[in-house]
Amino acid sequence: MPLGEFDLIARYFTRPTRRAVLGIGDDCALLAPTPGLQWAVSSDLLVEGRHFVSTVAPNALGHKSLAVNLSDLAACGATPVAFSLMLALPRVDEAFLQGFADGLFALADAHGIELVGGDTTAGPLAVGITVMGEVPPAQALRRDAARAGDDLWVSHAPGRGLGDARLALEVLRDRAAVPGEAFARVRRAMEWPQPRVALGQRLRGIAHAAIDLSDGLSGDLGHVLQRSGVGARLEFAALPRSPELATQPDALLRTCLLEGGDDYELLFSAPRTARAAVRQAAAESGVAVSCIGELLPERGLRVAWPDGRTTARATRGFDHFASDWEPT
Amino acid sequence: MPLGEFDLIARYFTRPTRRAVLGIGDDCALLAPTPGLQWAVSSDLLVEGRHFVSTVAPNALGHKSLAVNLSDLAACGATPVAFSLMLALPRVDEAFLQGFADGLFALADAHGIELVGGDTTAGPLAVGITVMGEVPPAQALRRDAARAGDDLWVSHAPGRGLGDARLALEVLRDRAAVPGEAFARVRRAMEWPQPRVALGQRLRGIAHAAIDLSDGLSGDLGHVLQRSGVGARLEFAALPRSPELATQPDALLRTCLLEGGDDYELLFSAPRTARAAVRQAAAESGVAVSCIGELLPERGLRVAWPDGRTTARATRGFDHFASDWEPT
Numbered sequence: 001m002p003l004g005e006f007d008l009i010a011r012y013f014t015r016p017t018r019r020a021v022l023g024i025g026d027d028c029a030l031l032a033p034t035p036g037l038q039w040a041v042s043s044d045l046l047v048e049g050r051h052f053v054s055t056v057a058p059n060a061l062g063h064k065s066l067a068v069n070l071s072d073l074a075a076c077g078a079t080p081v082a083f084s085l086m087l088a089l090p091r092v093d094e095a096f097l098q099g100f101a102d103g104l105f106a107l108a109d110a111h112g113i114e115l116v117g118g119d120t121t122a123g124p125l126a127v128g129i130t131v132m133g134e135v136p137p138a139q140a141l142r143r144d145a146a147r148a149g150d151d152l153w154v155s156h157a158p159g160r161g162l163g164d165a166r167l168a169l170e171v172l173r174d175r176a177a178v179p180g181e182a183f184a185r186v187r188r189a190m191e192w193p194q195p196r197v198a199l200g201q202r203l204r205g206i207a208h209a210a211i212d213l214s215d216g217l218s219g220d221l222g223h224v225l226q227r228s229g230v231g232a233r234l235e236f237a238a239l240p241r242s243p244e245l246a247t248q249p250d251a252l253l254r255t256c257l258l259e260g261g262d263d264y265e266l267l268f269s270a271p272r273t274a275r276a277a278v279r280q281a282a283a284e285s286g287v288a289v290s291c292i293g294e295l296l297p298e299r300g301l302r303v304a305w306p307d308g309r310t311t312a313r314a315t316r317g318f319d320h321f322a323s324d325w326e327p328t
Numbered sequence: 329m330p331l332g333e334f335d336l337i338a339r340y341f342t343r344p345t346r347r348a349v350l351g352i353g354d355d356c357a358l359l360a361p362t363p364g365l366q367w368a369v370s371s372d373l374l375v376e377g378r379h380f381v382s383t384v385a386p387n388a389l390g391h392k393s394l395a396v397n398l399s400d401l402a403a404c405g406a407t408p409v410a411f412s413l414m415l416a417l418p419r420v421d422e423a424f425l426q427g428f429a430d431g432l433f434a435l436a437d438a439h440g441i442e443l444v445g446g447d448t449t450a451g452p453l454a455v456g457i458t459v460m461g462e463v464p465p466a467q468a469l470r471r472d473a474a475r476a477g478d479d480l481w482v483s484h485a486p487g488r489g490l491g492d493a494r495l496a497l498e499v500l501r502d503r504a505a506v507p508g509e510a511f512a513r514v515r516r517a518m519e520w521p522q523p524r525v526a527l528g529q530r531l532r533g534i535a536h537a538a539i540d541l542s543d544g545l546s547g548d549l550g551h552v553l554q555r556s557g558v559g560a561r562l563e564f565a566a567l568p569r570s571p572e573l574a575t576q577p578d579a580l581l582r583t584c585l586l587e588g589g590d591d592y593e594l595l596f597s598a599p600r601t602a603r604a605a606v607r608q609a610a611a612e613s614g615v616a617v618s619c620i621g622e623l624l625p626e627r628g629l630r631v632a633w634p635d636g637r638t639t640a641r642a643t644r645g646f647d648h649f650a651s652d653w654e655p656t
Contacts, residue, residue: 021366025555026471027403027540028368030463033361038349040356041444043458045414047451075355086373086414086456116369123375123454128414128447130371130458135358143354212355227353 005120008092012101013085013115020082020116029116031082037134042072048125053172058099059106060191061127066107067193068214069131071264074200075212077141078133080113088123111197139204141268146209146228148297150269152221153278154213154240155196158288161240162217162263163256164189167248176252182244189242193264199289202281203268210268216259218301220267222315231300233310234258234293258303258313269295333448336420340429341413341443348410348444357444359410365462370400376453381500386427387434388519389455394435395521396542397459399592402528403540405469406461408441416451439525467532469596474537474556476625478597480549481606482541482568483524486616489568490545490591491584492517495576504580510572517570521592527617530609531596538596544587546629548595550643559628561638562586562621586631586641597623 009024017023022030033039046065048054066083073080085104089096108115113131156162168190170176171183178186196212203210209228211220217239225232239257248256270278275291282289293304304310337352345351349358361367374393376382394411401408413432417424436442441459484490496518498504499511506514524540531538537556539548545567553560567585576584598606603619610617621632632638 021465022468022470027400027538028370028406028461028468030404030468031367031369032465033367035363039359039361039367039460041359041410041412041458041460042356043412043414043446043456045416045447045449045451045454045456047416047449050449050451072355076358078356082369084369084371084458086371088373088375088454118371119373119456121373121375121378123373123378124452126373126416126451126454128371128373128456130369130412132367132369133356137349137360140350140356140358142350210355 008097008120012097015105015115017114017116019114023114023116029082031116034134038137038140040073040076040078040133040135040140041130042069043128043130044068044072045126045128056191058096059103062100062103063107063192065127065129066104067195068264069129070111070195070197071193071212071214073131073133074195074197075141075210075266076135077139077200077204077210078135079201080111080131080133080197082114082116083108083129083131085115085118086128087118087120088126089120090122090125141200141203141207141210143209143211143224144227146224146230146269146295148230148295149272150208150295151272151275151291152232152234152293152295153268153270153289154292155199155266155282155287155289156240157194160189160242161245162213162265163245163260164242165193165262166256166260167245170252176248178244186242186244190262193262195264196266196285196287199266199282199285199287202285206274206277206281207268207270210266213263213265213267214261216261217267218258218313218315221301224267224269225299225301225315231296231298232293233296233302233304235304237306238290238292240288240290336425336448340425343433343443345442345444347442351442351444357410357412359444362462366465366468368401368404368406368461368463368468369458370397371456371458372396372400373454373456384519386424387431390428390431391435391520393455393457394432395523396592397457398439398523398525399521399540399542401459401461402523402525403469403538403594404463405467405528405532405538406463407529408439408459408461408525410442410444411436411457411459413443413446414456415446415448416454417448418450418453469528469531469535469538471537471539471552472555474552474558474597474623476558476623477600478536478623479600479603479619480560480562480621480623481596481598481617482620483527483594483610483615483617484568485522488517488570489573490541490593491573491588492570493521493590494584494588495573498580504576506572514570514572518590521590523592524594524613524615527594527610527613527615530613534602534605534609535596535598538594541591541593541595542589544589545595546586546641546643549629552595552597553627553629553643559624559626559630560621561624561630561632563632565634566618566620568616568618
């Protein structure tokens, strides 16, 4: 006999709560906010065939579903506290559920965040998560706080860079080729993104504005520029890239770096006087950072290319309804 | 040219925030919890074809999506503060979005709760909402606080009762007949449930345990009995019912009242000494309440029937994976 909803929740998703006053199993979870802190909230919905392929490993899906949400907390500089999970499942598949829960809870434990509630239902496979975190008043990193003259920074794994997730997608769609072992590395960027939570917290008081890269560099940078009322100059040569991406044809390289999507790195601005502090925050977080340009008083995005030309570029992001594939 | 995701959010879902420090448009929303209060959180996911029919009016869907979540806050006695919305849409249909937003915000405004964030994506139609509210420490109404000797109460609209939503579903499935105007009334119970938020708050300090009726009376009562370690005796004749349901055949009447689902009324227990206080709380909330039985030290559910017999009854609730239709 297949598991019912309540058995499923009990078996795969109910664990003792450490922080919550009341966890899974009542009408609401109850949490005691830390006195004096603000509450940061974000939600992301992942749908099969749009945000992940049907053949994704269940533990990778569990990981990524929470990772993309934690990445939003990271971009605000918030400390993760709790999350709720909405899960629509075509059928009760225990192997899937076990793998999904394993990936989900491994990342949750790594960040000290606990599952406090949610909803499961039959339906086309979809995962919706709402994360909650805490941040001191007036210290959250926002999109509207960038200033002309700021350096523009991006985080990345040491020796890697932006655009690998997009490169993996292009390979899966037969639009690019990357040999076997190298493909495993770029696919890992797509399926196992690492939210930069520690870096985000350390950037409070150092960075001015921050956003997480989910829709691609130019689009997400565009949000910061628009909200902050400034422009930017990007140094294309300064954009960090993996060896696998660096050897791709120019057009693909540009697409992956500038419009890649699904990077889940932090893009942030900080005053020039904070360069040492930024590098120290990154080192303490075990993350690399690259300075990729500067913010300007004139609106718009300009890209300085390796050949010495500088061109204006639209800050178009991913349109989630115009494409058949979406970053989250 | 169809609306993109960001235009869609700007046009239909972005409104000035009153309470939130930072609303829609950044990586996270920021909220300032009221000092000394706890934070109550609940999530519900509604999927087309499972929780609502494709022909549902968009404003009814917007209303119900939030109503079922507010009902969870009501069952805890929490005061609604904010919610996030995850919306998967097969296509950008502006008439649908306008109607959906109208229904959603009308209910949000009625309860002083604001939309602070979320996610929209292409995908099979689904609506996921996470609500957040506040409640004083140790005053939340919980499922595990019922005591033997308590009266068992249920809320309902004056002159109406439980089971109308289920009756409407049975009519839509050609398993029951209700003439035209009367059907509009029972269909209203299914599509426009009224969360008992005011009553829930007034029951703090009066009721012992509470739960909202979403999976049907016997199943939801079963959760309270199990968690509280008690049993119950239900008076079938005392179960409130609408005139439309009262005249249905016995078997259908029993099904709708005991296993109906989708009622979104509050089921709660309170000491006998609190009868006057319960009635006053209901009157102040503009809601009717009926005393439908009592809690007993012996485990299990017994139903006292109008013919004088008393029978044991399983407290089976709705199994969301075993049926082709689900209450939320």
